[in-house]
Amino acid sequence: MKKVILGFAAFACLTMASCGNMSQVLGAMTNGTGVVNAISSVIGLDKVKAQNLIATWKYSGPGCAFTSKNLLAKAGGEVAAVQIEQKLLPYYQQVKISESNTYITFNENGTFSSKIAGTPFSGNYTFDEASQKITLKGLLLSVNCYAKKEANGISILFEAKKLLTVLQTMSAMSGNKDLQTIGDLSKNYDGVRVGFDMKQ
Known part of the structure; x- marks a missing residue:
């Protein structure tokens, strides 16, 4: 069954011009993380529970997931x-996001504390x-994100449409093709979420 699913995934990628360098994609899929991501999303692991x-x-x-009602x-x-x-x-490395300065703690009493690239953000x-939706409410900022269960932890993902608009603008100004590719890929799906893979 896993071979069939991966076959469909490879076929879908071949039919999309925006997939880019196929050898890079297949290379990523053959390592542990890539295969786990592809299989778990199609088959569907258990959702994250509140207590977990x-x-x-x-x-x-980095974390990324596409949303679509179409299995293929x-x-x-x-x-x-x-x-x-x-x-x-x-890009994450450029802005110095690392394990030591980027984390989030969810407490049982409904509060959280976090840092992103060393910048603190806390609240309820x-x-x-x-829906797996997490609403983070701080003093000056309220934001929605989504949890996604992974084999070795979770992903905290954000709706990327507004972020992609910013990235595409930056791409046009700087000529950064990597950022432009992110924007181009997002056009092939109902939506895309990007954020962080996290582990304890």
Whole structure:
């Protein structure tokens, strides 16, 4: 069954011109992380439970997931997500996001504390298990994000449409093709979420 799913994923990627360098995508899929991401998204691991969210989660790498009602598009999206994560990594490194300065702690009393690239953000949170939506409410900022269960932890992902608009503008000004690729890929799906892979 896994071979069939991966076959559909590869076929979907071949039919999309925006997938870019196929060898890079297949290379990512053959390592542990890529294969786990592709299989788990298509098959569907158990959702994150509220009690399992309560912990300190540290950044382990870029996270990305596509949303789509079409199974084939979803499979292709996860193949593309592996490529996007690879392209996000140097950008994250440029702004100095690391395990030591990027984390989030969810407490049982409904409060959270976090840092992103060393910048603190804390307040109250609510978590809807059905949609996996986390609402983070701080003093000056309220933002929605989504939890996604991974084999070795969770991903904290944000709707990327507004972020992609900023990235595309930056791409036009700087000529950064990696950022432009992120924007181009997002046009092939109903939506895309980007953020952080996290582990305890």
